[in-house]
Amino acid sequence: MVEMLGYTAIRQLSQMIAAVAFFHSSEYVLAVSIHGRSNVTFSSLLISKQYVLAMGFSFLEYFLEILLLPWLKEYWWISNTGIVLVLIGEVIRKAAIITADRAFTHMIRVRHEDHHELVTHGIYRFIRHPGYSGFFIWATATQIMLCNPICIVAFMVVTWRFFSTRIRYEEYYLRQFFGSQYEEYSRRVPSGLPFIK
Numbered sequence: 001m002v003e004m005l006g007y008t009a010i011r012q013l014s015q016m017i018a019a020v021a022f023f024h025s026s027e028y029v030l031a032v033s034i035h036g037r038s039n040v041t042f043s044s045l046l047i048s049k050q051y052v053l054a055m056g057f058s059f060l061e062y063f064l065e066i067l068l069l070p071w072l073k074e075y076w077w078i079s080n081t082g083i084v085l086v087l088i089g090e091v092i093r094k095a096a097i098i099t100a101d102r103a104f105t106h107m108i109r110v111r112h113e114d115h116h117e118l119v120t121h122g123i124y125r126f127i128r129h130p131g132y133s134g135f136f137i138w139a140t141a142t143q144i145m146l147c148n149p150i151c152i153v154a155f156m157v158v159t160w161r162f163f164s165t166r167i168r169y170e171e172y173y174l175r176q177f178f179g180s181q182y183e184e185y186s187r188r189v190p191s192g193l194p195f196i197k
């Protein structure tokens with residue numbers, strides 16, 4: 001197997017599998033420790049059908065290019081930049097989850113609960129949506145790590161579009177829950193995603 005794939009593929013694919021496994025297992029562990037096992041479902045692993053499809057495309061691109069354009073995978077400075085960005089994305093996202101604590105629910109709240117307070121400290125002082133910003137960086141970085149030019153662009157476009165819709169929906173409710181407090185906060189602090197104020 002190692003001889004068939006070669007050093008580059010073995011290394012880059014192992015990094016990818018490690019990044020994905022760590023991301024999802026840590027999301028699940030954090031969700032259980034914050035919300036309790038009985039309130040956490042398989043969806044907290046954040047593995048949707050669309051996500052599996054995207055990852056499928058990513059591996060397909062990787063295998064086609066390593067067979068047909070192997071030189072493309074040898075830009076180690078690009079691949080290593082991807083590793084650094086994967087770590088940065090992880091740190092931003094996990095800092096968001098830990099800081100927001102019980103306010104960080106995987107399903108967007110549409111009803112205000114008594115314990116739900118507006119979080120504006122820690123990483124939320126600098127970015128309004130650090131959880132989404134971290135995921136956006138992480139997902140794009142996995143493709144940079146694999147030197148997958150098509151999926152770098154595709155992952156950026158798809159995750160950006162997904163979060164731009166989600167942020168509009170989420171902020172509609174946050175404005176209802178927290179009124180002028182949220183207005184003032186959103187004027188002062190950037191979203192953390194490009195081209196979203």
Ligand SMILES: C[S@@+](CC[C@H](N)C(=O)[O-])C[C@H]1O[C@@H](n2cnc3c(N)ncnc32)[C@H](O)[C@@H]1O
Pocket residue numbers: 096100103104105106107108109117118119120124128129130131132133170173174
């Ligand atoms: C998946 S979390 C994402 C939180 C945030 N958008 C982020 O990217 O870090 C979604 C939940 O967080 C809540 N939420 C988002 N921003 C918040 C804030 N600054 N303070 C309290 N709750 C927040 C929303 O009401 C929603 O139910």
